[in-house]
Amino acid sequence: MIVIRFILVVLVFAMLAGCGGGSTLYHQQLVSLNKGMTTAQATQSLQRPPASVHRTTVDGVEYMFHRYYLNNGRFGDTYLLCFESEKLKYWGYVEEFRRYPDERINKALEAVLGEMRANKS
């Protein structure tokens, strides 16, 4: 009986830890971000490491994407930080990146999403 209780407690803690999500952001945290931040400054201001980091080059310009999850009340949506030449250029949901008026960033996003899909499968 004691063993079952112990397993249940461990299971509950494990589930709660899973919910916490090391890379899950809350909307209030986004206010601290500013364009031009370095990767270290952005990570420090969000107080969370990204879930994954992706690099791509478009027309000779290097892009780095930090992937986070933004809490939407029930779970997390993919939320990306884009660094152009090591400086924070833009951040937002995937759809917001697609609307962003810079073709290079649109292309970089698609390349990175392809990499994310490939890593999943």
Added chain:
Amino acid sequence: MRIKIWFPILLLSLLVGGCASYIPLQRQQTAQITRGASQAQVDQALGNATVLLSHQFSANGQQYLAKHYDLQTGTRREMIPRCPSRRRGCMPAFIDMPIIDSYVVVFEANTNQVFAWGMVEELSRSPDDSVSSIMPALKDSYALARSKQ
């Protein structure tokens, strides 16, 4: 006995008073802001919404005035226990709580016209560099003004 009557009344009036003095912005109001509108036009459009903080700051060699509001972006339903009596126990009651976000309207100080408006987070990542570049100075000035409040 008297204090038993007066204390709840005082508490209730304080709570009601608190509600009356704080009015968050609504989307219908922000939809009326247009680029280049004067401060008076914006004040009229935003009606009685509470200005949480107003401060001047300089960025890129220009002077700006920022007015901060809370924008109501939705509501969430919260459950609170209601316990009318010990005998009947507690019942769940549901109340709608507003979801708010920081909203700011920035005016150019010399022309007194709207320069930028939106949620603080939204303006920080604006594709328009003339807007996003003033945001670090705005946030620093806001933090300083808040610390003095």
